Amino acid sequence: MHTDDRRAADLEELGLTNYEARVYLALIRRDVFTAAEVAREAQVPRQRVYDVLEGLTRRQLAVLRPGKVAGYSAVAPETAVHRLMEQQRRSLGRLERLSGELAQELLPTWDSGRQHTDPLDYVEVLRDAADISERFARIQSEAERELLSFSRPPWVNPPAENLAGIEASARLHAAGRTIRSLYSSDVLEDSEVLDVVRRFVDVGEEIRIAENLPLKLVIADGSTVLCDMPDPVARAGATTSLVIRHPSLAEALRLAFHAVWDESPTLEEALKLREAEQAAAAEAASRAEAEAAAAAAAEAGSGGDA
Secondary structure (H helix, E strand, O other), X not given: OOHHHHHHHHHHHOOOOHHHHHHHHHHOOOOOEEHHHHHHHHOOOHHHHHHHHHHHHHOOOEEEEOOOOOEEEEOOHHHHHHHHHHHHHHHHHHHHHHXXXXXXXXXXXXXXXXXXXXXOOOEEEEOOHHHHHHHHHHHHHHOOOEEEEEEOOOOOOOHHHOHHHHHHHHHHHHOOOEEEEEEXXXXXXXXXXXXXXXXXXXXXXXXXXXXXXXXXXXXXXXXXXXXXXXXXXXOOOOEEEEEEEOHHHHHHXXXXXXXXXXXXXXXXXXXXXXXXXXXXXXXXXXXXXXXXXXXXXXXXXXXXXX
């Protein structure tokens, strides 16, 4: 992770948004920035930077410098971190008071509601391809900390159309979060899919290749699972997708994911291995062809002697 990405992630842990963290890190590089200058330096959209600067100023992490063209300066890092910590302490105090009061208010309703539970409230069944595609995109877009996936054909949508995945990979990587995908070895034989996989690598996703994957799977933030279950009863190619919001199941599947991840080669390693296997197969075929030709020549020679 780049140093600024790590620092931005740390500032986010202290309560800043990603844009606020990036703008503050840009402001400390110079005494005064205009809004336009800091937008370029922090790589934040121009139309958003004014709100970000206003937020930093309101939180006393930046100072407005009036003038013909207004400028902005960062407060000293030790002061900024101290203020963020104080804000977190005050917020935590409020949350502790609120949580105690809220728990007492909600407890009677919770007690009475135990008699009306449905054990499958946390499971959603999807069969329509458009619904599956929409939910897949939403899960990727809403992931905040971690996105793990098993990817294998057949695809609901062509991989090249997974723009939500590209955006999620770039966003999570920039924030120092985890974004990893295991692809089945089928992708090595499909040049178009391989090009798409390389696009994901370019925006920061970690990719490895597994020999076989049992099903398609997405695990988001250690709490939500989307899995594609081939239907053994319906027509060929029919699938049923399940969305399951269950942290314990997600954690068990995370362990399974990492067990496969740890023993699988990277994309480049898998490509080199495939090239070596293809070269060995070609050499074996050439050797067999030469041996067959030699045997045929020997047989023809013995026939001539007779």
